[in-house]
Structures are given as structure tokens and as C-alpha cells.
Amino acid sequence: MNAPETVHVRIDEREAQVAKGTGLVETALSAGIEIPVFCYEPRLGAPIGACRMCLVEVEGMPKLQAACTLTAQDGMVVHTARTSQLAAEGQNSTLEFILVNHPLDCPVCDKGGECPLQDLTFRYGPGNTRMSMEKLTLEKPIPISPAISLDRERCILCYRCTRFSESVSEDGQLVAANRGAMSVITTFEDVPYTGAFTGNVTELCPVGALLPTQYRFEGRPWEITNVPTVCGLCPVGCNVHATVREGKVKRILSRNHPEVDEGWICDKGRFGFTHLRSADRIVDPIMRVHRHGFEPVSWDAALDEAERLLRAAKGRIVTVLSGSETVEQTYALAKLLRTGLDSHAAMLPEEVSNALDAYRLPLSAIGGADVVVVLGDVAIEQSAPVVDLWIKAARRKGAKVLYELNESDVRKAERAVLIWSGPGGRGGATVAAHAERLGVAGAFYVPETPNGRGIADAWAAASDEEAGATDSIGLLIVSGDEAAGNPNVRALAERAEAVIATSMFHGLAVGWADLVLPGTSYLERDGTYVNLEGRLQRLRRTASPPGRDELEWIAALAARFDVELSPSPQAVFAELSERIYGGLSFGEVGERAPLRSYEDAPVHVDVPPLPAPEDMGEGLKLVCYKPLFSGPAVERVAELQFQRPQPEVELSQADAKARNIVTGQTVRVGSNGTSVELRARVSKTLRAGVARVAQEHAGGLLGTVEVSA
Amino acid sequence: MPTLELLLGGTSERDLTRLSEYRAIGGYTAIEKARAMTPDALIVEMSTSNLRGRGGAGFPIGRKASLIDRKSGKPKYLVVNADESEPGAFKDRQVLAQAPHRLVEGCLIAAHAIECKDVFIYIRGEYLTEYEILAAAVEEARTAGLFGDVRVTVHRGAGAYICGEETALLDSLEGRRGQPRPRPPFPPVQGLYAAPTQINNVCTIATLPTIVNMGAAEFAKIGSPSSPGTAIFSISGNVVRPGNYELVLGTPMRELIYDHAGGIADGRELKAVVPGGSSVPALTPGQIDVPLDYDSLAALGTFFGAASLIVVDDRCCMVQLALRSTKFYMHESCGKCTPCREGTRWMVQILERIEAGDAELSELDLLDSVGVGILGRSLCALGDFAVYPVHSYLKHWRSEFEAHVHLGRCPFEGGSSIEGIVAPSDLRHDVGVTA
Secondary structure, three states: OOOOOOOEEEEEEEEEEOOOOOHHHHHHHHHHOOOOOOOOOOOOOOOOOOOOOOOOEEOOOOOOOHHHOOOOOOEEEEEEOOHHHHHHHHHHHHHHHHHHOOOHHHHHHHHHHHHHHHHHHHOOOOOOOOOOOOOOOOOEEEEEEOOOEEEEOOOOOOOOOHHHHHHHHOOOOOOOOOOHOOOOEEEEEOOOOOOOOOOOHHHHOOOOOOOHHHHHHOOHHHOOOEEEOOOOOOOOOOOEEEEEEOOEEEEEEEEOOOOOOOOOOHHHHHHHHHHHHHOEEEOOOEEOOOOOOOOOHHHHHHHHHHHHHHHHOOOOOEEEEEOOOOOHHHHHHHHHHHHOOOEEEEOOOOOOOHHHHOOOOOHHHHHHHOOEEEEOOHHHHHHHHHHHHHHHHHHHOOOOOEEEHHHHHHHHHOOEEEEEEOOOOOHHHHHHHHEEEOOOOOEEOOOOOHHHHEEEEHHHHHHOOOOOOOEEEEEEEEEHHHOOOOOOHHHHHEEEEOOEEEOOOOOOOOOOOOEEEEEEOOOOEEEEEOOOOOOOOEOOOOOOOOOOOOOHHHHHHHHHHHOOOOOHHHHHHHHHHHHHHOOHHHHHOOOOOOOOOOOOOOOOOOOOOOOOOOOOOOEEEEEEEEEEEEOOOHOOOOOHHOOOOOOOOEEHHHHHHOOOOOOOOOOEEOOOOOOEEEEEEEEOOOOOOEEEEHHOOOOOOOOOOEEEE | OOOOOOOOOOOOOOOOHHHHHHHHHOOOOHHHHHHOOOHHHHHHHHHHHHHHOOOOOOOOOHHHHHHHHOOOOOOOEEEEEOOOOOHHHHHEEHHHHHHHHHHHHHHHHHHHOOOOOEEEEEEEEOOHHHHHHHHHHHHHHHHHHOOOOOEEEEEEEEOOOHHHHHHHHHHHHOOOOOOOOOHHHHHHHOOOOHHOOOEEEEEHHHHHHHHHHHHHHHHHHHHHHOOOOEEEOOOOEOOOOOOOEEEEEEEEHHHHHHHHHOOOOHHEEEEEEEEOOOOOOEEEHOOOOOOOHHHHHOOEEEEEEEEOOEEEEEOOHHHHHHHHHHHHHHHHOOOOOHHHHHHHHHHHHHHHHHHOOOOOOOOHHHHHHHHHHHHOOOOOOOOHHHHHHHEEEEEEHHHHHHHHHHHOOOOOOOOOOOOOOOOOOOOOOOOOOOO
């Protein structure tokens, strides 16, 4: 590849040297000159030149030009409003026009203080108005969904939101209606704006028009702190800011990591935080008392009881992890149980394989791929939503996106990537084997949990001992709500003599665990997670948990068994890092964490073969998946209820055609004498032979199903 | 008086909507000649003719065709702009209604020149009858096997003035909301479906058969050397015989108004002429000896535009006319760029105050200044179109504006008439100001 040609541009008497094709706004910025913009946002595709804030004078061009629509050309001479009277007049009139019908209600506007319109009005523009006539008034605010409200009077029609909807999330739901000054942003037929990524428009909006309903009148910029952390609700680990006011999380914002999320986050990550203040949050330990039932007890009493149960089990302890624990929490628990109590048996959240390590690339490599192969049977939008945006970005740039492994396409490609989402992935080993065979540099596996890899490594780091066979379970330790909600874990609990659970919410473990300790959320923990790329990322405590921090009470309990364990995540990380992260220090994990090198990873890892699949007979293979908008957190967020999955069964085009089924039709899905009625949806990306149903709508279905009209 | 009719020739004697009749006067012989030529030679012929675009901008068709990148590997498209929506313009309508085959033949010639297989004719939605006539003509020519491997699609617009702007037209044709695109990239480089696209007005394309038949060199001798050929002039307003008149370019405006259109009705005085459709600066009675061609009109600071003259007599209040015209552009502003969207509404608000006698003198300067804020700064020319006429009225008839302020009412005391000049205001949408 040739190095891009460098061009010289003169802006306001300064020299700028940039690669040919660089936008004029960026070119000016490289010379330290700001060209103010509203509509321009390179992540939204081609510039549209609508707001006219960036007007500049370009020598040789008769009229003022919108800088955002131009690219740097060699010898170009540009005058911004700093040095050109004409450009300054143009910019002044643009800003005056923008404000002609803007309500200027900054004192009561949530955007006030962090508003690009406010900032640019302060820095540029005439400073007063000549508009003495009646302003346009419109009905407001309008809920374009339960999560987002729209104030059309404040809207300056920059079309960022509609372009996001059209060119990034590709949902096409937000549009402009009417013409001229009466143009308004709307959804078609006023149906709620639905989808995985709708909340991003509230951040793109350069004024207070599109606001998250959760944050309306909740905080002013001088009262809040934006704490950098990562989202813990799926394996992507999008980088986020948690807006905190008086110790409470008020809002989640994106924090652009160009290799991970490009500044987009999904609605679960954005709006899901209110589960922290759910009414059924467990705040005190809950203990089974004299068979009378369950009562809140003090932490001292709870730890005494925990100690008693741990000792009573005599090493016959089985630990079940959820997949959302931090690396440090897992290591601490493992150290306590494995070195203090010689209890090595654990049910890790999922299978993890290091076979993938030789094929690791940043997620942004998907956006730059020429062939993307998506395998597995769970839609990426459900399992790792932001990955779906990278796939869409690749397709817009001309990449071929395949949902079946066409080997000749992959071999011909220069930058192919393989992605596995769904059962059969074997912790990444399946897709790694394809990558090895086809000579593909990049392979991705979507785990089921946010920190599956980190937890597996941390558990292993605490001891080299193997778990021995146990025929009885003295104590079952259930860590976290995902584990507590798992029916298999529940069955295991029936067999256990005693159960200790950590849980955030009533109703999951209370009633069957002998001791329930209040759990915490990823937003309340300090520590690290390993995302689906294998990237180690830093979680920060953004709000204090209502009870004690897990790491802190695990350390306190460890002391009772003479296990040396610090309650500080930094110290725990230092200890485990020596063993698994090459001695990397906590501080070095970084706010925009790099993808650590997996240079030493073996290209080939032997994976024990799976047992031959049982003959499933006739019918379609049922794939039950955890929908994006499901789980203990989402269930507790009012603003996300309208996003819950529809009672649907997805079928491939071939299977639908063979059964004369069309989208929207009610069909009967049955297996083993049980059946449910669901609406059919024909999927263009699902392979033949599979019927896909959200877990919560699958009823008692199992294995192979028959679908009939 | 004898006139040379290249576009409408034969229409008064024959029904040229019928293929047989058009063939009887030599129709579809030009396309045979054109196809015998190489595309390069045909583009040279178009350049030699010096035919300038009749849509308003007057860009030479030969140069436009030569900008098409025929080697890009992408498809090439020809788009005919039949979205005639400029107030005062109805020239394309007559070609569509009476000589559709001339347009179709022109399309085939232009398609051959730029090696294009797909022609789209984007016709104004309100032109239903014209659409039916054109669609029938296209079908008849197709059935007669005249198209070869070219496909011609007639697409109806949905009533937006902005879709006459070439890039908004392309967006609309692609199925999007009709809004202009930033340029560059220009359509010959990246137009319809991001492919090289030639866009021309109906009359421009319908002139091509004549050029091929008579030879470009001969054609270039007709009319003004810098603007050869004929144009259909739509003349409306306060004249005795409003209508379309096909005249050679360079004909004096006075001849069109007084000889062809019969002069001002009822012994009234001529007050103003808006020469290119309602969007251009107006001329005063002292300027009407101007030859009707691109350069002569430009020399007076106005535009040839859509060759559409609106004649205004002394009954008309210029503030009222400005208000009516600005309301039109406010209503038709697409809403994409700030100056046009916000500025046109603000201008209407100021003009309403002036017309009602509520304005102060300083608001005349404000009106002028708001116009300056739009002029040359909007994304497309619609913003300019809203301002040009108002600025010219303010310049030439300022005393009339001032009289509104001083009297605290319209000096015409309700007796002003814009009847016959522009259509009555029919703003059904609530635009926040009185319609």
C-alpha cells in the first residue's frame, strides 16, 4: 500500500500538512484552528453541509464554502471567520438564524452547560438578536419512545439523529417530516423508536432536543462527575462514562474507544443502570432463621454463619460463578476456597478456550474487513450488539457479509474475519479451527457472559490443584444473579446440604439459599474484566453499593481461615497479575485499554472432539437465546420494557417456504408433546434447519421442534 | 409575425403526440443519424451547437456531456428534469403535452452521446395529463423498437418545488426525501446512485433532434452568438395574451411583451417585469429593451432563468408581491440548511409587518440584511431565489416600502391586485405565520 499523498494547505496564515483527502475541519484542527460545526459528524457517513456553521472562504471559489464538505487539496488557501470578514459575517448570520426559532430556555434545559449550541453561541456569533417577532412554537416534549423525549422547539435540524438511524444503526426509523421551518424529527406513524441503539441519538444531538427521559431534571453539569469505566452487561465491554451525582449514577454515556465501540453503546448499557436503585434490591444479608423463614441479619452475624457453613462442608464445596464477577473478585474467592479450604470444584460460567488467542484482533478490524463471516445461530445484535454495528460498517464499505462459511470467498479475501455467536462455539475453539484452516488473521467468539475469560483465568490462577470427585455437596456457593436464576443451579441446590448465595435482588436466591449476601453491580465495583476480544479493561466504582463490597467481605472471611487476602482490588490485581498478566500493574490497564499482545499464543490448540451428536430425528434444531433486552437488570428498568422480545420464532427462508409460513403468521412450535404458539418471523440470516426462540418465550420446548402453520 | 419554431414546430398543424404524425415530419431520423456517429463525435456536435441549458443556469450541454466519466465502469445515467415548478414557468409543459416524441428522441440522442442505457424523466407530479401523454409516447416509441437497448422510465414527483433542484431530484428519484446534496461531487462525477449522471431540462433535450438534423454549425447561427437557438418564453401576469411563445434568443423583451403578448391590458402602466420565473431580480420599465438571452439579462443583474416573464402593472403593491413570493419559497424550503429554512420564515414575518403597516423603518434594513444572510450561503439556490426578487423590489421600489411604514398601512388601501400575476396563497400547512 502506498503512503497517502501529503498536501499543504494554508489556513488563516498557518501551514497545515495533512494526508490528501483529510477533511478541512480536521485539517484546520491540525493547525490549531477550530472550525465550529453542528451537523458535521464523521461517524455518520458523508457530510451533508446542512447547518452552515462551518462556512469559510476558500481562495478561488466565489462563494463561502461549507468546510465540512471539502477535503484538503494541495495549495488550498482557506480563511476562517478568524481572518475573513466574509466568513465571519456568514457564520454570524448562520448562528443568528439557528437561534431565531430556538427557545433559548437554557436555564431549564438539561443540556445547559454541556451543550454545543450554547458553547458555540458563547464563542461565536453576534451576541444579540434582531429577532423581535413571534418564535415558532410546537408541542413538546414528545416521547419518541419511553426512553427518549424530543423537544422540537430546541431542535436545530442538523439531521444527526436521522443520519444515525439511516447510516449507522440502519434501522431507518427516525425521519424528518414536513418541510422548511416546519420540518420536524419524527418516527413513522409516531411508533416508538425501537432498537438496540436508539439512545445514541441523545448523545449525538448537539442541543437539548433529544434527551434521555431518565435524566430529565436529574442533574446539572456543575453537580456531576463523569466516571470512566466499562459496561458490564455483555461481552463487548463498551467504554462508558457513568454520570454520578451525590453518589448516585444518573446516566451512562459512551466513551469512544475507537478499537472497541467507536463511541456507540447499546440501549441496555445506556439505560440499564437504574437496576441499581430497584425497589427489590437486597441491602442486608438474609439468613434462614430456625426454620421460621428468612430474616435480615447484621453483617457480623452473616459472616459468622458463612464461616460456620464453610467449615461444616469439610471441603465438599461447589462454587457456581455467574460470569459477571471481576477478575479480582473471582481470584479472591478462589484463593479463599482453594487455598484456605482445599475446595476446587467450580461451575465456571462457560467454556473458555485459548485456541482463539493466536487470531485476536481489535473489533475495529471487522469494520475494515472485506469479508465477514458470521457463524453460530444467535443474532449478534442480541449477544454483542456493538459488534453488529461493526459488521454493518464493513458492509457499507463494500464488504461481503456471509452467514454461512463459503470457504472460497474467505480464501480470496484480503482481510477476512470470522465471528461465532451462539452454541457450539466451544469457547472460541470452533471458529479458531476455521481460522487456522483458512489462513484467516482475525477470529471472534462471542461468549455468553461479560467476563467469562477473565473469570476462568482468575479461578485457575489461584491454585494448581485439580478438583477431586465429590459425590455429595456440603455447600453450594452461588455467586451472582445470573447463576441464581439458572434452573440447573437451582437443581444443584436441591442436592446441597447448604447454600450461600450472593444476589442483588429479592426473588432470585431468597427462599432457597440458607444465607444470601447482598450482591453488587458492575457499576459498583473496582477491578478488571476481559472482553470478547481478550482485552483487559478497567472497571471503576461509580457508586457505592448499599451493602459491603464483595472483595472486602471475602477478604474479611479469608482472614478467618488464615488466608492472606487484601480487600483492595489494586493489591489483589498485583498478586494475580504476576501469575497471569505478566506483572502488569493495575494503573497500567489504562482508561482506553490496548489489546494486549497474544504473540506467544499457539497457532494450533488441540480441542478434544465433541461426542457425536445424537440423531435428533426430523424437525428443526431449537436455538434458545438470551435476548439483549432480558436478564435481571433489564427486567428492573421501566424504560426498557417496551424493548422486551416479542413472542416470536425465527425461521430460515428455506424452512419457512417449505412450510408455507410467512412473517407475522401465528404458528405452533412443538416438541415432545409440549407446544407453544408464536408469531413467525422469516430471517434472511438464519441458516436452514434451525428455529430460533428467545429463552423467555420457549416454554418447555427442548431439542428438536416441529413448526407448523 | 413569423417565428422560427424548433421545439413546438408542427404542433399547430398535427397531433405530434402520435408517433406516426411525428414521423411524418421527419421524427426519429435524427436518432438514426446520431447513432451513426461515435459518442465522441456527437458530444463535439453538441459542443459546436453551443446549446445552453434551458433549465435556468444556462450551462452548455456539450460541456456537461463531456464531464461525464464514461470509462469509470459504473453505469451512466441521463436524467431529464421535467419538474417544472417555478412560478411563472410553463414552457416544458407544452413540449410534454404537444411534442413528447421530440423529448424522447432527444433523450435517445443524449443517451447515445454519454453511452447510457437508463434514462429517467422526472416529471412534476401535478402534470398528470402531461405525464399520461408522455408515458404513452414513450410506450409507443418503445413498442416501435426505437429504443434499442435503452430503457426510458418516466417518474412522477410528489409536489415539491425543491425536487427541481438537480441533486434534490436525484435524492427523490432514489426514493429519499427530496433535499439537495452538497456539491462537489457534481452529478457528472457522482449523481444518481453515485454514478456519473447528466441532468438536463426538457427543452434542452428536446432541441437535440433539431441540432442533429440541421447540423450544429447551422444551429449555432440562430439567434445570439453566445446563446443560439430558440426558447419557449412563458409570459404571464398583466398582459393581454399570456401564454407560450417560441422565439429566437436575442429577441427584445419589448417585442415579446407588446407584439406577441399584446401589451399591458386595460391601458394600465407597466410597473415591473420578473424575467426568469419568480425567483429572479425584477426589471423596471426602462430596462425592457434588453435582448432575451443569457448574457444580456445577466448584464442587467438578473437571469434568463426559466425563460418565464411575469409582467406586473401599476395596480400591484410590491410589498404584497414580495410577501406572496417569499411565502412560496418559505413553504417550499426543504428544511435542510439553516439560512433558507429559518431566513425565509423570518423574511415573511417582516414582510407581513411591513404590509400591515406595523413595521418601523429599520425593519426595511433588517429585511435586506436577513436576505444578505441567506444569499450565497444556503446549500442550494433556493435560498437565493427567495432573496433575489425581494432585494430587487427593495432596491427599485423602496419608496413604496417606506410608504407602508409612514402611512401605517398599505398605500393601495386594499386596492392592490396580484390577480393574474401569481397564484393565490394556498398554504394548507400551518407554518406558524398567517398564510
